Amino acid sequence: MVQSPYHLPVMADEVVAQLRPVSPRLIVDATYGGGGHTQALLEAFPELRVVAIDQDPDAIAQGPAGDAVRLIKANFATLDQIAEEICQEETADGTPCIDGFLFDIGVSSHQLDEPERGFSYRRRGPVDMRMDRDAxxxxxxxxxxxxxxxxxxxxxxxxxxxxxxxxxxxxxxxxxxxxxxxxxxxxxxxxxxxxxxxxxxxxxxxxxxxxxxNDELGSLELGLEAAIRWTRPGGRVLVIAYHSLEDRIVKRRFAAGTAGCECPPDFPVCTCGRVAELRLPVRKPLRPTPAEIATNPRARSALLRVVEKVDS
Ligand SMILES: C[S@@+](CC[C@H](N)C(=O)[O-])C[C@H]1O[C@@H](n2cnc3c(N)ncnc32)[C@H](O)[C@@H]1O
Missing domain, CATH: 1.10.150.170 (Putative methyltransferase TM0872, insert domain)
Incomplete structure (x- = not known):
């Protein structure tokens, strides 16, 4: 894989491995950045098409990682609308149609390393920190x-x-x-x-x-909700988080989706009618290997959580 100086993709092998059981043909990369994950996915799945999203014009300006990529400048807080439009185009009746969503949240190395963006406490720049420079x-x-x-x-x-x-x-x-x-x-x-x-x-x-x-936690909640909604049965949602506040949101939402019937255990049959919409293919979050951390220290705090939409 050609490595972009813009950003080294984190846990790319694990991301590919977690999407392999899905045999993906259509994936939404909600955080395109330097396109590293998109590129790894395209190499792993030759038939794949990717809809890639980023709110940062710098990420969009690099252009798509190949012909199979459609690049959209947007905040993934608006993912519900974007995914609905995709599934309207893809299916006759607009049903959930995405095989996998990937969120690799937070800032890219490019954003951190460019003093002009104002994200770094180590480099002098304007007090800015907007991922979307139009915000x-x-x-x-x-x-x-x-x-x-x-x-x-x-x-x-x-x-x-x-x-x-x-x-x-x-x-x-x-x-x-x-x-x-x-x-x-x-x-x-x-x-x-x-x-x-x-x-x-x-x-x-x-x-x-x-x-x-950047209202990062609010956007994450909205983006996650939309991803779960528009994933087809059997498809997966993957999230890489870098600090506990983000990871807590992901963990709680995934856990809520895996909860099934809530009737008391002595009820002979379920009367609440609640069925789990999600299952966890891996119970604990995955972490980068020591070898990856040695080559990319920014991967150190990464936690990858995966959820699968239950066949209904
Ligand atoms: C960690 S980087 C992703 C790197 C990418 N996976 C790669 O391999 O190159 C995160 C990217 O997500 C974008 N981003 C973060 N929050 C976003 C949001 N709410 N909507 C759209 N893009 C967002 C940032 O602008 C940044 O480019």
Missing amino acids: ELGADTIVNEWPVDDIADILWRYGEERMARRVARAIVAARPITDTEQLADVVAESLPAAVRRRKHPAKKVFQAIRIAV
Whole structure:
């Protein structure tokens, strides 16, 4: 496989292996990025067609990874509409028709490494962090305009930053904050020396602001719901998450779908009528191998969860 300098695909072998039992002919890659997963899938399944989605114009500008790829600039929060249109085209009656969905969520190496995008606390750039450069809300609005309580709230919820209020106050006091280096310094200086010595002090704060700017958790919930809806019976949904907040959403939604009859155990027959819509082909999340982590340290925190739509 030709490796794109844009982004190294994470757990590509595991993704292919989890889709092989489905014999896929039509897959939606909801997070195209550098196209690494799409390319691996096309190599593994020669008859495959891929509908690839990304909200970042930089990802779209690279062009599709081959003739079998249709590239769409969109947020996967709108996946329900996109998948419905695909299945209207693919089937006579618009029934769920997708063999597999892949979400490799979070930011790409390209986004992290380009200082201009403002995602990195290690590189000086504008305080931006929008994956979709056409979106209205940028990180500059949050740090320079939001009330202290709202900033503290996102640092606590999305960064799990224990000193959220203290950091939020420091951000507000330092206004205007004009670049990412200044933001990282303000955060570091607001924290006690003992905290500063562990990890990078601004990591959690940048993560929290990024999640808020891109409404990452809200989009994931909507995207997942749509994927489950438009997967054909026997098809699979795969999600690679990189932190616990994302993974928790995936785990809970998959678990909810696998729950069947909820009648008390002493009922002779089911009266609630509830049947499981999903099954878990692998119970625990899959992790990258040590060899992959050695060549691509950004794979370190990846967790791949897989769910299969039950034949109805
Ligand atoms: C980790 S990268 C994917 C890399 C890709 N799998 C590859 O192998 O090159 C995540 C990509 O998903 C995109 N993305 C994240 N959230 C999105 C969303 N809600 N809608 C559409 N694209 C999204 C980002 O712009 C980024 O390009």
